[in-house]
Amino acid sequence: MKITFLGTGTSQGVPVIGCDCSVCTSPDAKDKRLRVSVLLEIGDKTIVIDSGPDFRYQMLRAGVKRLDAILFTHEHKDHIAGLDDVRAFNYFQQQAMEVYAHKRVQESLIREFYYAFASVKYPGVPLINLNEIKNSPFYVEGIEIIPVEVMHYKLPVFGFRIGDFSYITDAKTVSDEEKEKLKGSKVLVVNALQKEKHISHFTLEEAIAFAEEINADKTYFTHMSHRLGKHADITEELPDNIELAYDGLVLEME
Ligand SMILES: [Zn+2]
Ligand SMILES: [Zn+2]
Ligand SMILES: [Zn+2]
Numbered sequence: 727m728k729i730t731f732l733g734t735g736t737s738q739g740v741p742v743i744g745c746d747c748s749v750c751t752s753p754d755a756k757d758k759r760l761r762v763s764v765l766l767e768i769g770d771k772t773i774v775i776d777s778g779p780d781f782r783y784q785m786l787r788a789g790v791k792r793l794d795a796i797l798f799t800h801e802h803k804d805h806i807a808g809l810d811d812v813r814a815f816n817y818f819q820q821q822a823m824e825v826y827a828h829k830r831v832q833e834s835l836i837r838e839f840y841y842a843f844a845s846v847k848y849p850g851v852p853l854i855n856l857n858e859i860k861n862s863p864f865y866v867e868g869i870e871i872i873p874v875e876v877m878h879y880k881l882p883v884f885g886f887r888i889g890d891f892s893y894i895t896d897a898k899t900v901s902d903e904e905k906e907k908l909k910g911s912k913v914l915v916v917n918a919l920q921k922e923k924h925i926s927h928f929t930l931e932e933a934i935a936f937a938e939e940i941n942a943d944k945t946y947f948t949h950m951s952h953r954l955g956k957h958a959d960i961t962e963e964l965p966d967n968i969e970l971a972y973d974g975l976v977l978e979m980e
Pocket of ligand 1: 736737762802805
């Protein structure tokens with residue numbers, strides 16, 4: 727399995743429009759963060775988790791020629807806004823895009839992209855095939871995916887475990903039962919927004935405590951705000967087995 731971080735930023739991305747803070751003006755490429763998404767290449771199958779506003783550019787930047795499925799964590803705009811751009815894959819693959827999402831998330835997709843779900847479709851609209859997922863394991867192209875339900879303040883969000891890789895975004899609290907599903911992961915990805923308290927996201931300190939509790943061989947932080955600080959500065963503060971992810975980071979796993 728090959729994992730490519732397509733985006734590691736929070737909802738506004740980094741830099742933030744109009745911001746001249748030291749992170750937003752940093753010349754370090756690792757301080758440029760598109761909205762959060764990850765590409766999984768497993769055998770000859772290609773899956774992305776979330777298609778936010780930067781989806782089109784992320785597909786171009788990572789050179790993705792074929793996409794088999796999109797898994798959605800939740801319905802916030804920074805995770806779904808780019809779905810319209812599956813049109814290119816529809817055209818080249820001559821089929822609808824397989825989308826996996828909770829029923830509640832599907833309702834948002836149908837509201838946001840109503841034209842793609844109209845009974846009589848205008849030519850050229852995105853072709854999307856919705857697959858409902860619940861909090862139990864499911865298969866995508868023969869690959870087992872285990873959902874992990876985390877809480878984003880009051881909104882349930884799905885993380886996903888695939889083999890020894892676990893990906894959690896937009897978590898603020900996680901029940902003991904759901905944490906159990908993450909145990910034994912070799913690689914854990916989890917959100918770490920900023921140092922200051924936040925109602926719906928782990929702070930840096932909370933993300934470190936979570937990483938230490940799950941105790942994966944390696945943990946990478948994602949969904950970061952410009953307020954977290956510069957990649958190089960925060961990296962120095964982290965324990966050995968925790969790193970900040972950055973856009974373009976590639977991991978290879980068995
Ligand atoms: Zn988000
Ligand atoms: Zn800034
Ligand atoms: Zn969110």
